[in-house]
Amino acid sequence: MTCIEFQEVLPDIMEGQRNAEHAAHLQSCSVCSGLVSDLNLISRQARLLQASEEPSPRVWNQIEIALRQEGLIRQPARDRSVVAFPRRWSPAWLLPVAASLVIAFGIVVYKGGPSQQQVADKAVAIGVSAPGAGSGDDQQLLEVVGARTPAVRASYAANLQNVNAYIRDAEQTVQNDPNDEEAQHSLMAAYEQKAMVYEMALDRSLP
């Protein structure tokens, strides 16, 4: 058997279909035996790449946000009232968290059928007050999340940065045209997303 003949049937040989003639050629030819041993080595080493990489924490955060938005995650039936928390879990940062949730709730309630002007007025009013308060609250939130689960602090910071940018853009659009219905919806969605990030952090920080 020549090298050309051997290498023509090499795909089958690599699949385990080796006969005496192939084995004899492998014994006598260092080029072909080197080739077979390299291909086997590549194949063996490749298996070590399975499950070898870790996705960044932001992948789970995005999944969790989507699951909550789609209603696939439903809240566990536990008492979330501030008064029920142990003393160490009712620091000042819970107040802005609660405020954010209330704002989001307010926006959701307004979705029920207000006039366009009412929604726009409300959105603009929230828009004026929220970003100023937001940066300090965000910092507090990150500190608490970082103290509890340091690994996810960076992804929360990135999420907050994204959602704040989203809020700023939406606010600007609403201010430019308070009758723009799509912009009003975007602003509501932006606040809902921010409330969701806070809610996730709250879940993570509970004992």
Added chain:
Amino acid sequence: MTDARKPQGDRLSESEAIERAKQGDAEAFQLLYDLHKRRVYSLCLRMTANTAEAEDLTQEAFLQLFRKIGTFRGESAFSTWLHRMAVNVVLMRLRKKSLPVVPLEETIETEDEAPKKELGAPDAKLAGSIDRLELQRAIEALPPGYRSIFVLHDVEGYEHNEIAGMVGCSIGNSKSQLHKARMKLRELLKTSRTGRTERASKP
């Protein structure tokens, strides 16, 4: 059942987590994600050779899974179900981008893509070792069609008949493309080693 899927202390088992995820339990979703994220993400990364795209596809695969988790009845292993879903998500993306999922048998390969034949020539072997990074880079440099088949067979462990069904080619085509992919990888690995040796020998 692997160790990762056994309950550890208060931790849920995989089957308990599946049942609780069906009820909308956030922790159960996260546990299922944690159990399988590395395998799914690694598959996406190897197939696309792009970190951002791999993250996006991982997210999409898990979301598809979680949306359908209510229909999971446990007839097949959960991991098999998830990994097959992840493969489909990746292949769908490659097709959308008009990247070849598998080169056709009759496709004329460019000179750069086709592995070179080395019949009877004195041959430098890979000397019995390939490090992980070296192999990763070589896989990234493979043409997309070769890469899909190689990753599905040699990394993920699918059989040719399964691959043929997933990518829509014949079993024979899957076998021959896998062989070409391995030959191309060998060539890429040898080229990268030669380049490194030359750089190291320069004063």
